[in-house]
Amino acid sequence: INSPDKNPRSNYSYSHFNLLPTISRRSRNLIQSRNYSSLSPRTSAVCSVRSEGERKIVLNPSFISGFSDAEGSFVVTILNNPRYKIGWNVQARFQIKLHEKDRALLLLIQNYFYNVGYISTLKGGSTVEFRVSDITSLNNIIIPHFEKYTLITNKYKDFIIFKQIVSLMSENKHTTLEGLKEILEYRASLNWGLSKNLKESFPSIVPVKRVEIEDNILSNLPSNWVAGFSAGESNFFITISGNKVWLRFSIAQDSRDILLLKSLVEFFNCGYIAQYKNRKVCEFIVTKINDIIIYIIPFFEKYKIEGSKYKDYVNFKEAAIPIKNKEHLTEKGLNKIIELKNSMNKND
Known part of the structure; x- marks a missing residue:
């Protein structure tokens, strides 16, 4: 393990009986200094409040933006509909x-907003969707959130x-x-x-130029x-091959977001970027x-991953x-690790 002198950002200790490294006061300050000044004073991914014996979880605003960068979508549909005066319906x-x-x-995300x-179960029953489509809520709640707690991937451009x-x-421009x-x-x-269909119906449309992301x-x-983005995009793996066993933490993205993955190497002070010849995909990997x-x-002890992926992390x-x-x-140790591996990455 690298010494604190070579890695001044961190000073950790661990033992058989205390799995979790102890984070030094200096490291805490460095981790917190990464936050934008506009963040709320809460530094963990969630804020837990006990009231009358009940635990209330409130997601951190930047966690929600990170998770939305991973799993959210900004959608505009324009469809033929003769019931509308101009023959087109915009949503x-x-x-x-x-x-x-x-x-x-x-439900936690909806509660934050x-x-x-509304939240609905989609056809097939295995997928649920949180959707906000009324203009008032988009203008007054959704958009102001992402203006204050910025998206970082290319989804920011969308x-x-x-x-x-x-x-x-x-x-009311969509009515003319x-x-x-x-x-x-x-x-x-x-x-x-x-x-x-839209290209054929409106052949003279010239797309506006997309904005650039600030370095x-x-x-x-x-x-x-990072915690929110990891809750959506990261993978925790235990790999076993013969008598070789290793862990793998990774985040994959479209190649257009390779600069983001490179920034994760700097953020975590470890890992590397893998690029693939036949796929427009790149990965941040730590093994x-x-x-x-x-x-x-x-990091993930301090900034907890929410959702089902937390079980894989544990x-x-x-x-x-x-x-x-x-x-x-x-044999005993290998069986224990096999048991941990077999209960990971399941959809049940």
């Missing part, structure tokens, strides 16, 4: 879709366009043909652009944002057991010290 919505096992997390929108479309809809064409100029730069955002990632024990586990954590101490070389 805008913010949505998060998750597996049914994470319904409780969606003052219970606007949010800026989405915000402009909602503004135009607030002015000329206003619709203005909306289409923005819609053409949102997500995957215009559908084939200083990537160099100052808020810790709660060295010392790095996992010194950097990854202490098993990942419980396997770390036995692997470090080579307990997997004994």
